Amino acid sequence: MITLYPWLLPYYQQRIDAFQQGYGHHALLFQAEQGLGVEQLLSALGHWLMCQQPQHQQPCQQCHHCHLFQAHTHPDIYTLAPIENKDIGVDQVREVNEKINQHAQQGGNKLIYVQGVSRLTEAAANAMLKTLEEPRPNTYFLLSAEASAPVMPTIYSRCQTQKLAIPSQESAVTWLQQQTTQAIGDIQTALRISYGRPLHALALLEQGLLEKRREFLRQFWLFYRKRSPLELLPFFDKPLLFQQLDWLLAFLSDALKARLQIHTHWLCQDLAAGVQQLSQQQNAQALLRATEIIQKVRTDLSQINAVNQELILLDGLTQLITDVFEG
Ligand SMILES: [Zn+2]
Structure with a gap:
């Protein structure tokens, strides 16, 4: 089974539904506040897309692709992210562009994670635009951006974009109670001063x-x-x-x-x-x-x-x- 925070599950199900019904988009952009765990959603969607024989909404966990995915060694998965907190540069994007123009090494799908879209330099964004505009078969982009950070309109318009909502207080408290034995009053305080973001609240409590x-x-x-x-x-x-x-x-x-x-x-x-x-x-x-x-x-x-x-x-x-x- 895929592990997902409960507030991420509906987003996962919606996107997988779309893929199963044949209208899944090749570039999915999620805008989220820190402390909601958007990385986990991207990873779960990526796993399903790479699996050769998913069982309904779950990757099979048995096929070669699943094994490579779980070992973080799948050769057809690329990640674009800031390195040492520096913006994502054009060379990084060009390198990935080159690779996705070649055949998939494992003969399946190709996947590009982009962590922090607003951290692309202008040149890097332009270099990525072409690949986003003319999607190659079996190639998927999973992108994330901080909710408050601006995303270049050219990128934004090529993606199917969704903003992650803050979970309801009730569901966040229930989840936090499963993670920690601390008093309910402290859990509620931590959640309030974290503006409803459960992972942020958990970090406050644990530290x-x-x-x-x-x-x-x-x-x-x-x-x-x-x-x-x-x-x-x-x-x-x-x-x-x-x-x-x-x-x-x-x-x-x-x-x-x-x-x-x-x-x-x-x-x-x-x-x-x-x-x-x-x-x-x-x-x-x-x-x-x-x-x-x-x-x-x-x-x-x-x-x-x-x-x-x-x-x-x-x-x-x-x-x-x-x-x-x-x-
Ligand atoms: Zn599989």
């Missing part, structure tokens, strides 16, 4: 990050009380920096919601007392300004050379004091 989040926000609260940026600074943890800023943003925007009498869809329900307290002490304009400042810090940090990290943080925290808390 003990909920505890780190509470501690970090506790330190933020002390900073708020004492107005001392230099005391909060050491609690920013380089590998967790963006998560920490996201936790802080969630806390601040919940306080803004509370101030505006919006009591649903809070991300920090587990810290409701702190959220309420901040919302009573700061007006809506101040809370909005606070989220803007932290959002700007986050953007700057993602764009600017890491050498300045501490300065950017310090500047943002100082602005919180001057513009918001004492503004």
Whole structure:
């Protein structure tokens, strides 16, 4: 049996149905947020396409192609992905183009995975376009792109595109309960602050990050009380920096919601007392300004050379004091 996260199963079934009924598309593009496991969907579809004698919706697991697939040694499968986080270059695409113009070494289908379509350079995308436009027989493309990343319209229009939905909260919680023994309250919190993405939530739970989040926000609260940026600074943890800023943003925007009498869809329900307290002490304009400042810090940090990290943080925290808390 193919292993698939439950929220991916309907997409798999739909696509396989289409192939079985003879109208499967040669280039399938899936747009998905990180933390939904889109790679697993691509792999499962690829396995079915390579199998010589699939049993209904399942690859047979017996044929030579299945064995090669499972050993990751199938010579007619190619993967285009960023190498060492560099964009996918035109040479990589040309190399694959050359190979798919030859006969399949195993006499079956040929398969090209493209992981991160928006990471193709313009030249690479153009080189791929021709193969996408004039599909060769028995050649399939399975592509993925991050939901928020732009895909070149020329590529987009040659593919059958589908956006993966965030699973329902109920089904995500059920799945998480099967993966971890942690308390239901923590599972729900992890899922909320992961914006519903189950794999992201599981990673938070397994790495003990909920505890780190509470501690970090506790330190933020002390900073708020004492107005001392230099005391909060050491609690920013380089590998967790963006998560920490996201936790802080969630806390601040919940306080803004509370101030505006919006009591649903809070991300920090587990810290409701702190959220309420901040919302009573700061007006809506101040809370909005606070989220803007932290959002700007986050953007700057993602764009600017890491050498300045501490300065950017310090500047943002100082602005919180001057513009918001004492503004
Ligand atoms: Zn097979």
